[in-house]
Amino acid sequence: MIRMxxxxxxxxxxxxxxxxxxxxxxxxxxxxxxxxxxxSGSGKSTxxxxxxxxxxxxxxxxxxxxxxxxxxxxxxxxRVRREVIGCVFQSYHxxxxxxxxxxxxxxxxxxxVPRAERAQRVAEALDVVGLSERARxxxxxxxxxxxxxxxxxxxxxxxxxxxxxxxxxGNLDRAAGEEILAHLDQLNAHGLTLIVVTHDPExxxxxxxxxxxxxxxxxxxxxxxxxxSVVDALRNLERSV
Amino acid sequence: MSIGVAAVIVLSGLGEGARRxxxxxxxxxxxxxxxxxxxxxxxSGGIPGVGGVPNDLTIADARALEREVRxxxxxxxxxxxxxxxxxxxxxxxxxxxxxxxxxxxxxxxxLRAGRFLPKAPWERGTRVVVLSHKLALExxxxxxxxxxxxxxxxxxxxxxxxxxxxxxxxxxNLDETVFVPVATAQAMFDKESLFRIALQVRPGAxxxxxxxxxxxxxxxxxxxxxxxxxxxDSILGSLESILTMLTLGLAGIASISMAVAGxxxxxxxxxxxxxxxxxxxxxxxxxAAPTQVLALFVxxxxxxxxxxxxxxxxxxxxALQTASWLIPGFPFHxxxxxxxxxxTLSIAVGTAFGLLPASRAVRxxxxxxxxxGPR
Numbered sequence: 383m384i385r386m387x388x389x390x391x392x393x394x395x396x397x398x399x400x401x402x403x404x405x406x407x408x409x410x411x412x413x414x415x416x417x418x419x420x421x422s423g424s425g426k427s428t429x430x431x432x433x434x435x436x437x438x439x440x441x442x443x444x445x446x447x448x449x450x451x452x453x454x455x456x457x458x459x460x461r462v463r464r465e466v467i468g469c470v471f472q473s474y475h476x477x478x479x480x481x482x483x484x485x486x487x488x489x490x491x492x493x494x495v496p497r498a499e500r501a502q503r504v505a506e507a508l509d510v511v512g513l514s515e516r517a518r519x520x521x522x523x524x525x526x527x528x529x530x531x532x533x534x535x536x537x538x539x540x541x542x543x544x545x546x547x548x549x550x551x552g553n554l555d556r557a558a559g560e561e562i563l564a565h566l567d568q569l570n571a572h573g574l575t576l577i578v579v580t581h582d583p584e585x586x587x588x589x590x591x592x593x594x595x596x597x598x599x600x601x602x603x604x605x606x607x608x609x610x611s612v613v614d615a616l617r618n619l620e621r622s623v
Numbered sequence: 624m625s626i627g628v629a630a631v632i633v634l635s636g637l638g639e640g641a642r643r644x645x646x647x648x649x650x651x652x653x654x655x656x657x658x659x660x661x662x663x664x665x666x667s668g669g670i671p672g673v674g675g676v677p678n679d680l681t682i683a684d685a686r687a688l689e690r691e692v693r694x695x696x697x698x699x700x701x702x703x704x705x706x707x708x709x710x711x712x713x714x715x716x717x718x719x720x721x722x723x724x725x726x727x728x729x730x731x732x733x734l735r736a737g738r739f740l741p742k743a744p745w746e747r748g749t750r751v752v753v754l755s756h757k758l759a760l761e762x763x764x765x766x767x768x769x770x771x772x773x774x775x776x777x778x779x780x781x782x783x784x785x786x787x788x789x790x791x792x793x794x795x796n797l798d799e800t801v802f803v804p805v806a807t808a809q810a811m812f813d814k815e816s817l818f819r820i821a822l823q824v825r826p827g828a829x830x831x832x833x834x835x836x837x838x839x840x841x842x843x844x845x846x847x848x849x850x851x852x853x854x855x856d857s858i859l860g861s862l863e864s865i866l867t868m869l870t871l872g873l874a875g876i877a878s879i880s881m882a883v884a885g886x887x888x889x890x891x892x893x894x895x896x897x898x899x900x901x902x903x904x905x906x907x908x909x910x911a912a913p914t915q916v917l918a919l920f921v922x923x924x925x926x927x928x929x930x931x932x933x934x935x936x937x938x939x940x941x942a943l944q945t946a947s948w949l950i951p952g953f954p955f956h957x958x959x960x961x962x963x964x965x966x967t968l969s970i971a972v973g974t975a976f977g978l979l980p981a982s983r984a985v986r987x988x989x990x991x992x993x994x995x996g997p998r
Contacts, residue, residue, distance in 0.1 A: 436907075436989040460907065477902060489910050
């Protein structure tokens with residue numbers, strides 16, 4: 383599903399250049415559950431943003447479902463973001479003045495879906511995450527876990543085939559985090575391709591395989607069950623940074 | 624934006640009101656009156672009739688016009704001067720208009736008592752005078768002045784009539800005026816020259832043709848065109864064009880204030896864009912197309928300016944209402960074109976100035992906008 387070849391993302395800072403990503407090659411197949419780990423500044427979020435079409439690589443080729451993303455216009459990109467990809471963020475990014483239902487509805491509004499159909503699909507999406515009774519609550523009236531579930535419902539409502547999660551449990555306590563991860567596992571079990579960025583080994587362990595980034599490059603690839611040694615490796619890396 | 628629109632409303636209301644006021648005056652006087660005054664506007668350099676007089680207009684000229692201009696229904700020669708009038712111990716400085724009986728109808732005067740100047744040969748000057756209402760009250764308080772004798776300059780004159788109050792017409796206040804026969808006035812001021820010959824044209828006549836006829840007749844008599852024919856259209860026309868220029872100039876100033884308001888809207892929108900970067904980034908991440916983001920902000924700018932415009936309309940109309948309450952009788956009126964173009968302009972300006980912030984919003988990088996998230 384995802385083919386990345388020699389992806390670079392460079393920022394110009396004054397006279398010099400900063401390479402957030404320095405030549406990333408990777409294939410991710412449909413239905414995979416992949417975790418991306420690495421110390422701060424390694425480029426995890428940048429990579430995720432590029433996969434999610436929220437950012438463009440400075441160099442390199444990124445093919446999503448066989449389509450080269452680099453050549454797409456803004457309008458085409460917005461369609462991809464709407465129809466193929468769903469995003470879940472650490473700080474939820476819900477619109478505070480909208481209700482939960484209205485937040486979930488947003489992608490459909492942008493897609494021009496008629497009102498009646500929207501209402502039905504919102505009801506279904508909230509039902510899947512178990513928040514049907516909270517449809518009229520504002521984010522401020524919801525707990526962290528509930529907010530993230532609303533965010534998941536919003537991400538899923540257009541029926542994407544790829545879900546990207548950036549530290550989805552970062553702001554949650556253990557119990558709430560568990561709930562979220564369970565939801566994500568369920569979705570993956572139904573065929574959704576899931577890519578999670580995390581620094582938490584407990585989160586990463588639930589993936590099928592793990593990609594470790596370091597200084598903008600893929601340092602290691604490993605299956606999730608080899609995680610213990612990775613934790614040590616990470617600790618070493620962070621000490622030296 | 625409200626101020627700009629309100630200004631346009633008020634100024635155009637004033638301008639149009641002035642125009643209508645003038646029109647009203649003209650219609651009252653009669654749009655079928657043609658005037659001949661000595662002097663050519665170009666030679667004397669000013670308003671015809673005021674300033675240097677190259678050649679006299681005489682009663683004989685007036686007679687010639689009366690005889691030979693078929694379309695002229697009434698002709699009235701007039702001359703003017705200032706004198707002192709006295710009755711008993713009371714005396715006043717007044718304007719003396721020497722004219723004929725025809726002037727009564729041409730000027731649409733109204734009598735309060737007695738009669739106007741007699742229908743007599745213009746060349747004969749009798750010693751009769753018609754007073755204005757105000758002068759009659761001042762010189763003969765509580766007494767009927769008809770038949771009394773007054774002195775105008777050194778001349779003994781008999782009062783034969785009193786005019787009703789006419790008020791101000793074109794700046795000439797008839798309250799301080801008396802009418803005497805034209806020949807009497809000529810003798811009184813020792814001058815043959817007339818200050819004006821007025822012609823009332825038959826209904827349905829072509830004023831331009833009458834004008835040409837007068838020019839032809841008088842040019843033959845004078846040997847040159849040292850006089851000016853004023854038609855209501857020409858006066859109205861030049862006044863109108865002055866007023867139009869004034870109104871347009873003021874409306875231009877008002878439009879500048881609208882442009883300033885547009886810049887204000889732009890700033891408000893720019894601030895709004897920067898405050899809503901997260902929202903914008905999120906919208907794009909959720910799949911909002913660039914046109915949708917653009918449309919959202921442009922629509923907001925348009926709405927802001929529309930609201931401002933409506934408020935301005937309300938303020939403008941309210942101001943004019945107050946003005947017409949303070950100055951009753953002045954026909955304040957806002958022409959439709961002013962109101963609609965003000966609203967249209969305000970929306971257009973607001974939308975145009977909203978484009979820059981909107982395009983800024985569109986070009987926002989979703990990741991930068993969402994940087995409230997993790998690194």
